[in-house]
Amino acid sequence: MKRPFNFSAGPAAIPEEVLQQAADEMLNWGGSGMGVMEMSHRGKEFISIYERAEADLRTLLAVPAHFHILFMQGGGLAENAIVPLNLSKGGTVDFVVTGSWSQKSFKEAGKYARQHLAASGEASGFTSVPDAASWQLSQDAAYVHLCSNETIHGVEFQQLPDLQALGCDAPLVIDFSSNVASRPLDWRRVGLAFGGAQKNIGPAGLTIVIVRDDLLGQALDICPSAFNYKTVADNQSMFNTPPTWGIYMAGLTFQWLLRQTEGDLHGVDAMEARNRAKAELFYQYLDNSQLYLNKVDAAYRSRMNIPFFLRDENRNDAFLAGAKAAGLLQLKGHKSVGGMRASLYNAMPLAGVQALVAYMQEFERTSA
Amino acid sequence: MKRPFNFSAGPAAIPEEVLQQAADEMLNWGGSGMGVMEMSHRGKEFISIYERAEADLRTLLAVPAHFHILFMQGGGLAENAIVPLNLSKGGTVDFVVTGSWSQKSFKEAGKYARQHLAASGEASGFTSVPDAASWQLSQDAAYVHLCSNETIHGVEFQQLPDLQALGCDAPLVIDFSSNVASRPLDWRRVGLAFGGAQKNIGPAGLTIVIVRDDLLGQALDICPSAFNYKTVADNQSMFNTPPTWGIYMAGLTFQWLLRQTEGDLHGVDAMEARNRAKAELFYQYLDNSQLYLNKVDAAYRSRMNIPFFLRDENRNDAFLAGAKAAGLLQLKGHKSVGGMRASLYNAMPLAGVQALVAYMQEFERTSA
Incomplete structure (x- = not known):
């Protein structure tokens, strides 16, 4: 049976090959007689799964040796507290607010630090991002926080700011939940990156944290041990029982990503080329179109999450019903923004975007 | 192929029927065209999975209506911080320490509250539990904490203390990670119960919290929002993206448990009868035996986790190698205790214990 195309913003589509392998190994992984969920996290079978997932992610994202990769729990919303618990030292934290997710991060940090709003896209309705040269960075910030892709507003940094060139020595913290592994990442500009896995990497319940070693060991005394980055790092992400299934599924996804090619490109470079092509097709x-509309500044349009609206909103329900009948799932926009949203993560093939465009053309034609 | 018997202490064996159903539905749940990991947690498909899991767990454990069931992340070790963040009000917390797990809970609570050691089994090497009548309970404790089954030391409360009868009005908090759903639970004696799912319920990465409604809304200001019980309760466990796969797998396990019968008994009552029979066979x-030894006071012996030792420890490696060859997996004891451990959770059939005993008899005979 041909599977429908699933445009969910997260939890989101997973490559069919990955799901098939997970199904095949469900009762007996690697001849062990155990499914992955049944293995002690300290046994040699699971340790081999964990070590390969960590190594593959390091290769895939070209993570330098002086960064730790941590597999944690709680998702981006938990990290909104965990990051300041670990890095703020109770001082000032600078925020660049570009949409719902960085807004939530800003708000939560107030429990542990003084938040300084260095820049905000709110005046534009979060359809654009203030140029980095205009950011009002603090002299004494413990770190600068931004969300590299806003899942709800569809705003993405096409490149990360070079804070040092802006006269700021603080480390940059990025929430890359919804664009991790969709494009290369310049680690020279980053101190810490975190993200929930449930968009580009795997199942909900796994959080990826990649942190520069010099940032470990600064946590506030009130930081729960299970969320203290140094404790997690010192215990190879096994201070508490890790989300073993999530790590396994992420590992299968990393293997799938490493196998992908586009022309001469491999891995994340190949995904970037594919993601650019998918987004260009859809934005174009x-x-x-006379019926559909995207409001985001072209310079900051997300390749991952594309919110759009029907100029005639009375047609929304008919649009969604027709899409579902055509095998195009989960296109309803986030309730805070309305309209529609197409999420084009790594697991979405170009054929899915082509099918969506074909449906939208036909819907536009018959609506006229 | 006949599957081996898996005696892991956690993550642990999952019923084969449950794994098979998960494999069968991996690419297409309920005709939706999506796997469970690919569904938005706010879509009607996943909401139906969540609602059934919650309702089935309530039925299974006979949870009264004035308790909330929360699906969280972080496991028991995270709850060691999350519980005092939510319930201690920064005051005094009483602990009954009966092994490694309650010892860890005691230690972590010091970040947020004054810990009072009401009783400890340490003098016995955690092979027994001080009688409740001897506990030194505080006058002003915010709550009393105990671990209803110590996974490492193999010590289990055969009944929960009646704190009111002991002159204490504080709510009882229990860590039931390793005996949840293995026996009925008297909710009149409990204010809050928490447990990681990876022993009796499903995959690692899901934490179950069952909390009496009057205990919600007392969190310290420094409690991360994602771990504030009231916030979690008010958002039907979807303040942050929940561990959707874990909830699904737990839900399948709840359905499996509700289907189990032993004579006239159903569900948890049936499991208790089965677990009692398994444990009695093994302890007897x-x-x-002349070769094997369990050191735990008969009154507190766990039905779930049975540590045992070979009187001749030089035979340990041969024992484990032979067991593995006989299809009896993950019997090595926890490093802090040594020796062996057989975990006999709900998913372990009587036949597994019979096979283990048969192997041990043969090993004893040929070792003599």
Whole structure:
């Protein structure tokens, strides 16, 4: 049976090959007689799964040796507290607010630090991002926080700011939940990156944290041990029982990503080329349409999450019903923004975007 | 192929029927065209999975209506911080320490509260539990903490203390990670119960918290929002993206548990009868053996986790190698205790214990 195309913003589509392998190994992984969920996290079978997932992620994202990769729990919303518990030292934290997710991060940090709003896209309705040269960075910030891709507002940094060039020595913290592994990442500009796995990597319940070693060991005394980055790092992410199934599924996804090619490109470079092509096709169609509309500044348009609207909102329900009938799932926009949203993560093939555009053309034609 | 018997202490064996159903539905749940990991947690498909899991767990454990069931993340070790963050009000907390797990809970609570050691089994090497009548309970404790089954030391409360009868009005908090759903639970004696799912319920990465409604809304200001019980309760466990796969697998396990019968008994009552029979068979064999030894006070012996030792420890490696060859997996004891450990959770059938005893008899005979 041909599977529908699933445009969910997260939890989101997983490559069919990955799901098939997980199904095949469910009762007996690698001849062990155990499913992955049944293995002690300290046994040699699971340790081999964990070590390969960690190594593959390091290869895939070209993570330098002086960064730790941590597999944690709680998702981005928990990290909104865990990051300041670990890095703020109770001082000032700078925020660049570009949408719902960085807004939530800003708010939560107030429990542990003084938040300083260095820049905000709110005046534009979060359809654009203030140029980095205009950011009002503090002299004494413990770190600067931004969300590299805003899942709800569809705003993405096309490149990360070079804080040092802006005269700021603080480390940059990025929430890359919804664009991790979709494009290369310049680790020279980053102190810590965190993200929930449930968009580009695997199942909900796994959080990836990649942290520069010099940032470990600064946690506030009130930081729960299970969320103290140094404790997690010192215990190879096994201070508490890790989300073993999530690590396994992420590992299968990393293997799948490492196998991908586009021309001469491999891995994340190949995904970037594919993601650029998918996004260009879709934005081009939207911009030339009389019915559909995307409001985001072209310079900051997300390749991952594309919110769009029908100029005639009375047609929304008919649009969604027709899409579902055409095998195009989970296109309803986030309740805070309304309209529609197409999430084009790594697992979405170009054929899925082509099918979506074909449906939208037909819907536009028959709506006229 | 006949599956081996898996005696892991956690993550642990999952019923084969449950694993098979999960494999069968991996690419297409309920005709939706999506796997469970690919569903938005706010879509009607996943909401139906969540609601059934919650309702089935309530039925299974006979949870009264004035308790909330929360699906969280971080496991028991995270709860060691999350419980005092939510319930201690920064005051005094009483601990009954009966092994490694309650010892860890005691230690972590010091970040947020004054710990009072009401009783400890340490003098016995955690092979017994001080009688409740001897506990030194505080006058002003915010709550009293105990671990209803110590996974490492193999010590289990055969009944929960009646704190009110002991002149204490504080709510009882229990860590039931390793005996949840293995026997009925008297909710009149409990204010809050928490447990990681990876022993009797499902995969690692899901934490179950069952809390009496009057205990919600007392969190310290420094409690991360994602771990504030009231916030979690008010958002039907979806303040942050929940561990959707874990909830699904737990839900399948709850359905499996509700289907189990022993004579006239159903669900948890049936499991208790089965668990009692399994444990009795195994302890009886140990006590009559010349080679094997269990050191735990008969009144507090765990039905779930049975540590045992070979009187000749030089035979340990041969024992484990032979067991593995006989299809009896993960019997090595916890490093802090040594020796062996057989975990006999709900998913372990009587046939598994019979096979283990048969192997041990043969090993004893040929070792003599």
